Amino acid sequence: MAQDPPSVAVVGLGVLGLVAVKNLAEEGFNVVGFERSPFVGGLWHFSEEDRTSVLPTTVINISKERGCYTDFPFPQDAPSHCTARDVQDYLESYVEHFGLASRLRLGTNVQKVIRDEESDRWKLLVEGVDPLFFDKVVIATGAQQEPQIPDLPNMDKFSGHSVHSRSFKKPEEFKEKKVLVVGLGSTGVDTAAALVGKADKVYLSYRHGAVILPRKVAGVPFDHSMTLRKINILGFFETNYPSVFEFMTDKGLGKMSSSAFKFDPEWRIVPAPSIRNALPVISDNIVDLFRSGKVQPISHGIKQVVGSNEIEMDDGTKLDVDTIIWCTGYKHTFKLLDTAVDPTRNTSPEWETAMGSRGKPLPRLYRNVFSLDHPQSLAFLGCVAFATGAFPLYDLATMSIAQIWKGNSTLPSTKEMNLAVDAQHKMTIEIAKTGSAHPGWVNQKEWLTWANDVAGTGLNERLGWGLAGWKFWFQNRRLYSMLVDGIFTPHILRLFDGKRKKWDGAREEIERVNRSVQDMKKRRD
The missing domain is CATH 3.50.50.60 (FAD/NAD(P)-binding domain)
Known part of the structure; x- marks a missing residue:
């Protein structure tokens, strides 16, 4: 049975x-x-x-x-x-x-x-x-x-509104408010940007800099530059020479960030923490909002509440705010x-x-x-x-x-x-x-x-250095080159025969995506 x-x-x-x-x-x-x-x-x-x-x-x-x-x-x-x-x-x-x-x-x-x-x-x-x-x-x-919200000294004195970003749903509810957004992550910059045009004043507080990247570089999504070959090279250094990996990654991301944006020194965006301590912040508009004054960067953390609507920062600066939005993670x-x-x-x-x-x-x-x-x-x-x-x-x-x-x-x-x-x-x-x-x-x-x-995706064998990898390279050089040096699309994981179920449409979609990416680059040029 x-x-x-x-x-x-x-x-x-x-x-x-x-x-x-x-x-x-x-x-x-x-x-x-x-x-x-x-x-x-x-x-x-x-x-x-x-x-x-x-x-x-x-x-x-x-x-x-x-x-x-x-x-x-x-x-x-x-x-x-x-x-x-x-x-x-x-x-x-x-x-x-x-x-x-x-x-x-x-x-x-x-x-x-x-x-x-x-x-x-x-x-x-x-x-x-x-x-x-x-x-x-x-x-x-x-x-x-x-939600994770830091303990803030004298928080009981604060008479304003204090919420975690999880509860931030309607920016229009903050009309005529003076809002302090806490946290220079992707959530923090998105929250600050959403408040522009609604709140009277928007501050963004952070204790350290960040690698800020736009979604697109020269008209092409920045992540399209990631290939399997690059992942393997970085992986070799991460495993065998972690300090070299950290230096290479931080240097590369920093260069990409500085090429895309010009940061005022007083913002203290640079230097940024290592990739191991903080992922890049993805934003197309926060730098422009800083420069225009629509969002005021405060490159210090909060020290304490000193009055019903008064916040003291780590450098002694005092802010008059009636709302705190904590973009401090989970x-x-x-x-x-x-x-x-x-x-x-x-x-x-x-x-x-x-x-x-x-x-x-x-x-x-x-x-x-x-x-x-x-x-x-x-x-x-x-x-x-x-x-x-x-x-x-x-x-x-x-x-x-x-x-x-x-x-x-x-x-x-x-x-x-x-x-x-x-x-x-x-x-x-x-x-x-x-x-x-x-x-x-x-x-x-x-x-x-x-x-x-x-x-059992077959990726390690077919795109590795063993006999199966050399055989695949010899018999399918064009496809091999596309898989290794083209955009690293998730469909690669369903391309080869293996333990998990193969997707019969994987190769066609991989080729279509690579053509699409090349078309984007041509339009850019």
Whole structure:
């Protein structure tokens, strides 16, 4: 008698959860996705509620050519940098195209995930229904759930309005207000720009500089210059000569930034933190807004509140403001899990005391994906970070989960996984000692090599230095050149035969995208 396929619960149906449902179902698992909102898309679905979401004016930072799922391109008539509505429509089309709707339970609030040792399964406590049991669980609620707001001395004296950026939905509500936006990240500059023309005064406060990049350089998306060859070269240095990698990357990004914009010295945008401490800020207009005075840069952090509407900065400057908007990021929360399987229950004391940890948890996860307690049945999405788009990153991550749980690929021993996590945490803590650190930061080339191997994309073999790689180069030189030196499109991950399902349209789409990119360059010239 045939055995029923393993059941998998995917909690959260944003960008990460949707691709998990699709890739696991594609490999034969009985998948059910849960989402507390009545819609899919997570933060890409604008909501006026106090929950994380884009603004209607939001434009993506990664181009559609590099930031899509591996087997589902954005529509050809969509702009390279899509609007929030374009992305929402894209995700809804993804559900329809792959027939996922019957697997999704929208408007369903999962309150707790507990390991039930008696049944050797996972018990989901779901609001309004009896407990549900599953063989495996993917936590895909993402990193942007719990707002992080610094403790500000004398905050009780402030009589104005103080909100996290998560609650910033309608710029027009700040009409005639004097607003202090805190944080020079992509959210901070977008928030400040959205307030221009509404608020009476807009300040943007920051403690350190930033690499500021436009979405396009000379009419072409800046990320189109990233090729597989460049990733491999940078990966070699990151793995073997990390200080050289850091110097090369920081120098290259700094040059690109200074070529695109002219910064006034008093803004203190330069020098910027290293790529290891802060990702580039993507903005087409914040420099012009600084120069015009429509947004006033304050290159210092907040020291304290000194009056009902008076804020003192670190340099002693005092500002008269009646609104503070904190664009200070989020903490990755694991409250959904029973304490016994919470990967942050043994967070390193060294991490907690490092200046750059900023109170964020540091989960012990193999490859920042698999639970060390139950690697064959519990996985997490949203804990891997490097400079790339979330769509292809977590498409590959969920291919990897599917192949390991299916038994086509294997995990190391528990001892080896713990040693790998120890090494990963040591690197992360060293970064946190020098400045801000993302708990999920990984060596990009090393992580991609592992993920491509376990997912079985064929990329390591066909585009590597082994016999299969030389054979592919000899027989397909034009295609090889396009894959290695053309735009690094996510469809490469579905091109070759392998463990995961191949996409028959991958080559045609890769060639079309490369033609499109060349046309953009010709129009520029």
